[in-house]
Amino acid sequence: MAHNLLQGKKGIIFGALDENSIAWKTAVRCVEEGAQIVLTNAPIALRMGEINKLAEACNAPVIPADATSMDDLNNLFTKSMEHFGGKIDFVLHSIGMSINVRKGKPYTDLDYEFMHKGFDISAMSLHRVLQTAYKLDALNEWGSVVALTYIAAQRVFPDYSDMADAKSLLESISRSFGYHYGVAKKVRINTISQSPTRTTAGSGVKGFGDFISYADKMSPLGNASADQCADYTVTLFSDYTRMVTMQNLFHDGGFSFTGVSAAVIESMNEK
Numbered sequence: 192m193a194h195n196l197l198q199g200k201k202g203i204i205f206g207a208l209d210e211n212s213i214a215w216k217t218a219v220r221c222v223e224e225g226a227q228i229v230l231t232n233a234p235i236a237l238r239m240g241e242i243n244k245l246a247e248a249c250n251a252p253v254i255p256a257d258a259t260s261m262d263d264l265n266n267l268f269t270k271s272m273e274h275f276g277g278k279i280d281f282v283l284h285s286i287g288m289s290i291n292v293r294k295g296k297p298y299t300d301l302d303y304e305f306m307h308k309g310f311d312i313s314a315m316s317l318h319r320v321l322q323t324a325y326k327l328d329a330l331n332e333w334g335s336v337v338a339l340t341y342i343a344a345q346r347v348f349p350d351y352s353d354m355a356d357a358k359s360l361l362e363s364i365s366r367s368f369g370y371h372y373g374v375a376k377k378v379r380i381n382t383i384s385q386s387p388t389r390t391t392a393g394s395g396v397k398g399f400g401d402f403i404s405y406a407d408k409m410s411p412l413g414n415a416s417a418d419q420c421a422d423y424t425v426t427l428f429s430d431y432t433r434m435v436t437m438q439n440l441f442h443d444g445g446f447s448f449t450g451v452s453a454a455v456i457e458s459m460n461e462k
């Protein structure tokens with residue numbers, strides 16, 4: 192169901208690790224909608240080699256960049272503009288990692304080196320990306336930047352640990368930079384708060400399997416899939432959402448505004 196929503200647009204997609212990645216699905220959808228893209232990921236993730244399949248399918252170059260390295264990001268934006276022969280219309284930031292979560296550290300016993308690194312990768316990297324683009328004047332007017340987040344930024348999900356704090360920071364950066372980039376260049380910046388989704392990053396959270404079925408039961412429409420997230424992201428990159436900026440947009444089947452559902456109550460009675 193392609194509608195040429197992104198015909199003639201050029202974008203950079205961060206974070207496609209394997210075919211489950213939200214960024215992978217989004218890359219495919221953007222190309223189906225007529226966009227040209229550049230793919231990027233951390234050098235260590237590229238060594239897995241999976242991304243080459245996606246690059247071939249999307250006819251896209253892969254330019255390595257660790258999102259915590261200003262040199263890498265400068266190189267990425269400069270080379271992307273060379274490749275496109277002009278400026279960029281959209282950027283997807285689909286990056287997240289908490290070493291504390293990976294190592295199963297409880298929230299009351301965090302390692303601060305890990306926390307620092309996690310914040311840099313998962314949140315400050317958005318500022319780094321935006322500041323690099325801003326200084327290089329790499330984005331076209333009415334360009335669109337989307338970063339992926341999770342509702343643990345607003346409500347407590349205990350096993351999400353310090354990733355919840357990273358997501359709060361990510362959403363705040365999106366608002367703050369959204370103001371400055373909006374005034375200067377009419378660039379819009381939003382976060383999409385996605386349902387729990389089976390991916391490498393998602394599965395790192397303790398008890399993820401049970402949690403995903405709880406969220407599904409709580410959401411009137413059920414959990415939003417990665418494919419549906421890709422569809423929603425395409426609309427935000429398109430010209431149909433030009434006046435939407437500095438928002439945290441819930442893409443979660445109604446989970447965020449549901450207090451309790453009949454399905455969850457029923458499942459408690461079963462026990």
Ligand SMILES: NC(=O)c1ccc[n+]([C@@H]2O[C@H](COP(=O)([O-])OP(=O)(O)OC[C@H]3O[C@@H](n4cnc5c(N)ncnc54)[C@H](O)[C@@H]3O)[C@@H](O)[C@H]2O)c1
Pocket residue numbers: 205206207208209211212213214232233236256257258259284285286287288312339340341384385386387388389390391392393394
């Ligand atoms: N899966 C979920 O349940 C879920 C729910 C809501 C939001 N999100 C968010 O969606 C985004 C994408 O995650 P995903 O679920 O597709 O998992 P994923 O593991 O497929 O993607 C995470 C990506 O981050 C990249 N990354 C890690 N460190 C990096 C660095 N230093 N520089 C550049 N890239 C780096 C990884 O290589 C990987 O490609 C993340 O921000 C995640 O927090 C995921």
